[in-house]
Amino acid sequence: MTRGMTVSELVRRARDGQPRALGRLISLVEDGSPSLAEVAASLAPHTGRAQVVGLTGPPGVGKSTSTSALVKALRASGRRVGVLAVDPSSPFSGGALLGDRVRMQEHATDDGVFIRSMATRGHLGGLAWSTPQALRVLDAAGFDVVLIETVGVGQSEVDVVSLADTTLVLLAPGMGDGIQAAKAGILEVADVFVVNKADREGADQTVRELKYMISLGRREKEGPSWRTPIVRTVAARSEGVDEVVAAIAGHRDWMVEHGELDARRVRRAENEIQAVTAARLRAEMGELRGGAVLEKLARRVVDGRSDPYSAAEELITELRG
Amino acid sequence: MTRGMTVSELVRRARDGQPRALGRLISLVEDGSPSLAEVAASLAPHTGRAQVVGLTGPPGVGKSTSTSALVKALRASGRRVGVLAVDPSSPFSGGALLGDRVRMQEHATDDGVFIRSMATRGHLGGLAWSTPQALRVLDAAGFDVVLIETVGVGQSEVDVVSLADTTLVLLAPGMGDGIQAAKAGILEVADVFVVNKADREGADQTVRELKYMISLGRREKEGPSWRTPIVRTVAARSEGVDEVVAAIAGHRDWMVEHGELDARRVRRAENEIQAVTAARLRAEMGELRGGAVLEKLARRVVDGRSDPYSAAEELITELRG
Incomplete structure (x- = not known):
């Protein structure tokens, strides 16, 4: 029971598309409420349907803009979209909260979109604990796609990215040495590279560098391997965003065909347990x-x-x- | 045994002040080497002497410069100083590594200083695992003070800061809203506030805001409470740095008097175990x-x-x- 409403009633309302019930359920799992086990059990039969897309990249590449453009493109094809915005640095910057409000406004009248900032400083192990639970809530509530947006790739972000079926790594032209330094880190997690701000000088070079990195990475792997695509976008003008949606769908098809989607989800459940x-x-x-x-x-x-x-x-x- | 040298031989050499042995020991604990338990056991009898000072704050406040100025001031009083520079965002920025090298140069000829960047993307739980072990190495090697410098205050940084006997939170003028947003986060961890770049406009206002926050925080606490000092510095010109050193010493004296130093260290060991x-x-x-x-x-x-x-x-x- 929470504030006079049973957990199963909350779950029913969330599945009916009531944003307040959704918000209450996510708060329950974030706070480590005593009814956590009950919430998890009530959600379980309804989970496993959402496609989970991770989105990460260094500051300044346009992650919020890209998320917003992706949400629009997905909505245009009729899919309900949940967004979990994760900003581990938010206690200082307050950035996530502000960005969140701005984006909330843009989609305020659309009940097919739900956006939530994830608090990082909770008890119980922070993001690594609360994000998978919030994801289970959105999944059970019937969202077709859940986007998890994170800043940078520190350890906690990598943990979060590991929740995704498909991970987009965003870069922008003119980061030069940054990409070199990041080699190991981003090759590991990227299923799709997005070069945003592709109308700027240096975009060709960024794509070339990425191609070279991908070719190096592929040689080290065994078995059938996914050919990580590179998509150019100008998210602020929604250019190339449909191609990103297509690349996500392509990766999903590849995973299903090679049994990789199931394998990733079992691995994810193992980590969570x-x-x-x-x-x-x-x-x-x-x-x-x-x-x-x-x-x-x-x-x-x-x-x-x-x-x-x-x-x-x-x-x-x-x-x- | 590691590369033909026994762990106890490595520990002996590290305690003799040989930086290579120190570096090898820290690498062993970072990598989760099989000899980890043996290393920990060999270090144990020599630990507990170092004073551990944490240093954190948002990007741009001058953490590296402040660390460097603190090292100089502590060296001037004859103390050996170890620095662990922790940057959870380093896979993308490469910043820690670069900053590290610059600082290394400055103290390159001084064997009373040892500086090490902590890798964040290791196995075994990243920073939360490796930093306490590296701290034990420097402590056992006889460093009088170990400075742990971190970026921001995400969850992993808070974990790291919790290792310190005394935590400095750095701010700079002109962050306005940032300080408001950060209220809860920084009040929790700060033992000493440092307002760096205090020659800039807005320093008075930053100090006023901090005083107000501290007064709010104090009302909520019970028992004898430490009066968190605010020190103004211009680290680039070493101005105010001796006052920071004095504030650290003052906090240590207060903790010893109130049994708090011992309590913190027991809590730290509990977390580590x-x-x-x-x-x-x-x-x-x-x-x-x-x-x-x-x-x-x-x-x-x-x-x-x-x-x-x-x-x-x-x-x-x-x-x-």
Whole structure:
């Protein structure tokens, strides 16, 4: 029960397309509410239908504009679209919130679009915890596509990107050395490269560099491999956005054909189960004999009589006790 | 054994002040080497002496310059200083590496200074895992002060900052709304506020806003509370840096007097033990019956016949099996 409404009633309303019920459910999972397990169980039968698209790239490449243009293109083909905007730096910049409001306005009258900023500073492990739960809410509520937009590719962003069926990496001309430095990082996660602001000088060079990187990466892989496409866009004028939508569809078809979509989703579920389990065990560790076990071990580490690894051994023995 | 040298020999050389041995030890802990437990055990008796200072703030406030000025001031008083430069966005920007080299040069001939950039994209949980280990290496090697410099205050940075005895939050004039938006986030972690670029217009207003925020925060707390000082600096000209050093010393004295230093370090060790334990249990989960248990549970979640919470329950039962 939450504020007089049962979880199943909330889920029913969210599936009916009521944005308030959606927002309440996402808040419940973000806050680690006691009804989390009940919410998860109520959502489960309705999940697995949404196509999940990740969108990342360095600051300044036009991620918000691209997300907005993608939403428009997807809506034009009649699909309902959820957006999770993840900005790990938001406590300082406040940027996500502002950008969010601006975008909210643009789609305010369209109930086929739902946009949500993800808080990064929650308990329970932050984004890596809350984003998969919010994704399950939108999936169960019947959104055809969920876009997860993140800033940069730090560890937490990579965790978030790993939720996606298809990941778009956005770049823009004139980043030169940045692309070189980022080689390893972006090759790993990109299913589709988007060179935005493609009307600017240097776009050809950026595409050339990407092609070279892709050719290097392909040689290292085994088995049938996806040929990562490079799409040029000018998102502010919606140029090339239909090609991005086509590239996403192409990647999905390829994944289905090669059993990769299913494999990714099983991997994603494995990670999620492990994360939930680890969080629960971590809480249990802290509560062993009212916290006394952990405190005693920590005291010995502080005094230099033990170290975190030996202490972990002892803690595991106690947990099994 | 690593490349023909025993761990205890490496630790001996690091404690002798040999930077290569130091670097090798940090690489060992970053990479999750099999000798990790042995390294931790060898370091333990020598740990607990270093003063750990965290330094964070939004981009553009002059964190690198401030770190460099602090290092100089601390060296002038004869203390050995280690720096761990943490930049979660580095895969794209390459900034940490470059900044690191520039700073390395400045202190290249001084063997009382050791500077290391922390890789963020490692296995095992990234920064939250590797930074505490690197800190233990520098502590055991006899550095009097270890500065941990991070960018922004996303979740992983907050985890890192939580390692510090004293945390400096840097701001600069003209950030206006940014400070308002950041209220909750920075009040939580700051032990000392530093307003850098204090010769610029707007410095007085920044200080006023901070004072107001501090007064709000204090009302919410119980017990004897530290009066968070605000220090003005122009780090590029080393102005005000001695006052920062004094504020750090003042905070340390206050913590010792109120038992807070010990309390923080026990809390830090508790977190570290829990993180190591969780990582080990997580690995165990993945290996139950060659991975078959986790895969079966994940398959049921993907098919909508279960959810991550129910699956976690089952996994815990199996782990206890």
